[in-house]
Amino acid sequence: MDNSRSGAAVRHPWSTLTAVCLAGMLVGLDGTALTVAGPEMGRSAGASFGELQWIANAYLVALALALLPAGRLADRAGRRRVFLTGVAGFGLASALVAAGTTSELLIAFRGLQGLCAALLQPAALALVRSAFGRDRLELALGIWGATSAAAIAAGPILAGVVVHAFGWPAVFLLNVPVALAVVVVTGYRVAESRAAGPGGxxxxxxxxxxxxxxxxxxxxxxxxxxxxxxxxxxxxxxxxxxxxxxxxxxxxxxxxxxxxxxxxxxxxxxxxxxxxxxxxxxxxxxxxxxxxxxxxxxxxxxxxxxxxxxxxxxxxxxxxxxxxxxxxxxxxxxxxxxxxxxxxxxxxxxxxxxxxxxxxxxxxxxxxxxxxxxxxxxxxxxxxxxxxxxxxxxxxxxxxxxxxxxxxxxxxxxxxxSAGMAADPAGPPAPPSQVDGDGGHQQ
Structure with missing residues (x-):
């Protein structure tokens, strides 16, 4: 995974945006698809109405509670590392949801999905900012927003077709190959980014x-x-x-x-x-x-x-x-x-x-x-x-x-x-110099 030239990390902004957009589509599709797959999930697991609500809400509660701590963790530990952890975890949690047979398991695995989504989402936009810089950030955000909206729009329709043809577990199993593709792109083409100084x-x-x-x-x-x-x-x-x-x-x-x-x-x-x-x-x-x-x-x-x-x-x-x-x-x-x-x-x-x-x-x-x-x-x-x-x-x-x-x-x-790219109060980011110990690249 060495993307370095003459010891310097190479930025691959479009590869970074591809990975971030695919991850955003993964989360967007999953969230809206549940509106269609949810009733069938509840029937197969014998869930009560209250349990069915928790199958949906466990994801949202975990996401809401973990977002800010996950953002702070990404700035300190490395955005690429946290993003990779979130994407891989989301794929694994999706497979576990598909294999769930009781309402208790489905609630637990949906909560795990929400936690992993919280890890990947804040790190994703931070990686885009680092890869594109000030001059092209607006273009990158526009593309990111368009792909996220497309996933949300397609979710219910895609889920309806998949549930009708293959059953509700297939909706979650679709996440697995997408997550794997994001892990591969991120592992080989996305440079590490972390805060150079202390943050508040x-x-x-x-x-x-x-x-x-x-x-x-x-x-x-x-x-x-x-x-x-x-x-x-x-x-x-x-x-x-x-x-x-x-x-x-x-x-x-x-x-x-x-x-x-x-x-x-x-x-x-x-x-x-x-x-x-x-x-x-x-x-x-x-x-x-x-x-x-x-x-x-x-x-x-x-x-x-x-x-x-x-x-x-x-x-x-x-x-x-x-x-x-x-x-x-x-x-x-x-x-x-x-x-x-x-x-x-x-x-x-x-x-x-x-x-x-x-x-x-x-x-x-x-x-x-x-x-x-x-x-x-x-x-x-x-x-x-x-x-x-x-x-x-x-x-x-x-x-x-x-x-x-x-x-x-x-x-x-x-x-x-007021929206000019803000400088780090502790100084500029560390120079893109060395490949770090986990195969990422400090930038």
């Missing part, structure tokens, strides 16, 4: 100009995106009677448009800096969300396409601008922690969006029903609940659009030049 904690990182506002913008974007996707899934499955695969097809314009918006956002940030693209992306996103007010009890799919496409493009542009603001503003010694912070904002913003917007829907549905009418989610798709659900969905849409509009105003507060 998350509180210090949030005091860095640009990082706090980028984190807030990320949380705001995922508040609206995850919350609305949850409410739209209820609308499509409970009110319209669509199965999970058809639901994924209805939502495809949103997720696939993010694939277009992410590289566009990268190009715009490279040309104009993050302030204009972030504000414009959030404004576009607010307009797209407001366009979802067209939804009714019998709205045809083509009528929703303009709003969903605008929503997806705006999301891609806004998120890449916010991510670039976080990653590029952080000191080099804390770049993996900055990536972890971006992931934490994603998780917390999404969880808050689901909680708040679903509460808005439930409140509005309850207000529109007779005093003894049904208010649970299953009943919201039938009878009087169907008529009341649409105003509830519209109320959630208005709340989401208002929150995103506030995000656009917040983005206008980004100071010009």
């Amino acid at each position: 904690g998350a509180a210090e990182l949030l005091r860095t100009p640009g990082v706090a506002i980028g984190t807030a913008l990320t949380a705001v974007a995922f508040f609206a995106l995850f919350g609305l996707l949850f409410c739209l899934t209820l609308y499509l499955q409970n009110l319209r009677g669509l199965d999970p695969v058809r639901t994924g097809e209805w939502l495809l314009p949103v997720t696939s448009s993010v694939v277009l918006g992410a590289p566009l956002g990268g190009a715009l940030v490279a040309r104009f800096g993050p302030r204009g693209p972030a504000a414009g992306g959030f404004a576009l996103l607010a307009a797209g969300i407001a366009g979802l007010l067209v939804l009714g009890t019998g709205t045809a799919w083509p009528a929703t396409v303009p709003a969903t496409v605008v929503t997806g493009v705006g999301t891609g542009v806004a998120l890449i601008a916010a991510t670039q603001l976080i990653v590029a503003s952080a000191p080099e010694a804390m770049s993996a922690q900055a990536s972890a912070l971006q992931q934490v904002a994603t998780q917390l913003g999404g969880a808050a969006g689901i909680a708040v917007l679903s509460a808005v829907v439930s409140w509005r549905v309850a207000a529109g029903l007779p005093a003894n009418g049904p208010v649970d989610e299953a009943a919201q798709g039938r009878g009087a609940g169907a008529a009341a659900f649409v105003p509830g969905l519209h109320a959630a849409v208005l709340v989401a659009a208002a929150v995103i509009a506030l995000g656009a105003v917040l983005a206008l507060g980004i100071r010009p030049g």
